Amino acid sequence: MSPKAMFSLIVLGLILLVGSQSVYVINETERAIRLKFGEVVEADIEPGIHVKTPFVDNIKRFDARVLTLDTTPSRLLTSGKKYVIVDSYAKWRIKDVRAYYKATSGDRLQASNLLANLVNKGLRDEIAARTLHDVVSGERDELMTKLTASLNTQTQGDLGIEVLDLRVKAVDLPDDLSNSVYDRMSAEREREAREYRSQGKELAEGIRADADRQKTVIEAEAYRDAERTRGEGDAEAARIYAAAYNKDPEFYAFTRSLKAYTETFSKGDVLLLKPDSDFFRYMKDAKGK
Structure with missing residues (x-):
């Protein structure tokens, strides 16, 4: 070349x-x-x-996209002096590139650490002003909205970062406090169970006593009705017998004697009577004379 x-x-x-x-x-x-x-x-x-x-x-x-900061769970103190473990995350993006570069030298890890510190500080201040009930359920949404707005004001000026959203993923109790709360809840549920059992036993006794009373009344009324029906039946039978007897007293006496003979004499039986006894009057004379 x-x-x-x-x-x-x-x-x-x-x-x-x-x-x-x-x-x-x-x-x-x-x-x-x-x-x-x-x-x-x-x-x-x-x-x-x-x-x-x-x-x-x-x-x-x-x-320039929306980024996620997943913070480490922190142990925070409520206004009632109860510790809670708060796990949160934040959505953020770069708002002012010049301020972001000056604050972090363009290092995303450093920016995440600075933002995490601000989030943790904000959560600590807000939770310290609220009770455990408010943190868990009562004012949770209001807390997140207020904290997001205050963080935005601080991070845009100091870090050039816009915080779009801040959310609490979980609020847990420490192990020692969780055990204490669990024991208290267990004791409370056991007390309620004993109360319900006592009320149920009392109600069962009342129902059983009322059932026994009704049983006694029903049996007494049934026995009364049965005796009345039996008495009416016996009276009706006596009336029928009397009517039949009055139609032909001689025939009625004759059939009764035959029935008596049938029921009295059986194989091997011995009966000692006087020959002139009324028991044999139909054997001597068909007309019983």
Whole structure:
């Protein structure tokens, strides 16, 4: 290769190198600043193709999307001097690129740590002003809304970060307090169970006593009705017998004697009577004379 061709290749390489160092692209999901010798000369560069001074300007890119900060669960104290374990998360994004770079040097980990400290401090202050019931259920939404607004004011000015939302994932009691609460709840439920059993036993005794009373009354009334019916039946039978007897007293006496003979005499029985006894009057005379 001739010296002229070699020189042309070197010049072409230098042109390509300078060109590549002069043009840069910012994506839609990025925010960027331009530095000259470490000093910010342009902040919040719009997405697109841009030109810079090669080997002098330095471009710093940051994620412009909504990011999630998942904080470490913290042990916080309520106004009632009860400890709770609060697990929370925050949604945030870069609002002011210049302030963000000055506060964090563009380090996302450092930004997360600073934001986590602010979130933890805000939660501690808000929970310290509320009771355990308010933290768990009563004023939880109000607490999150108020804390998000106060954090936004602080982080936008100090860190260039906008906090979009702050939520508590869980509020748990420490193990020692959880055991105490569980024991108290168990004792309370046991007391209620004993009370319900006592009330049920008392009600059962009342129902059983009323059932026994009703049983006695029903049996007495049934016996009364049965005796009345039996008496009426006996009276009706006596009336029928009397009516039948009055129609033919002789025949009635004859049939009664025959029945007496049948029931009295059986195989092997011996009966000693006087021959002139009335018992044999129908044997001596068909008319019983």
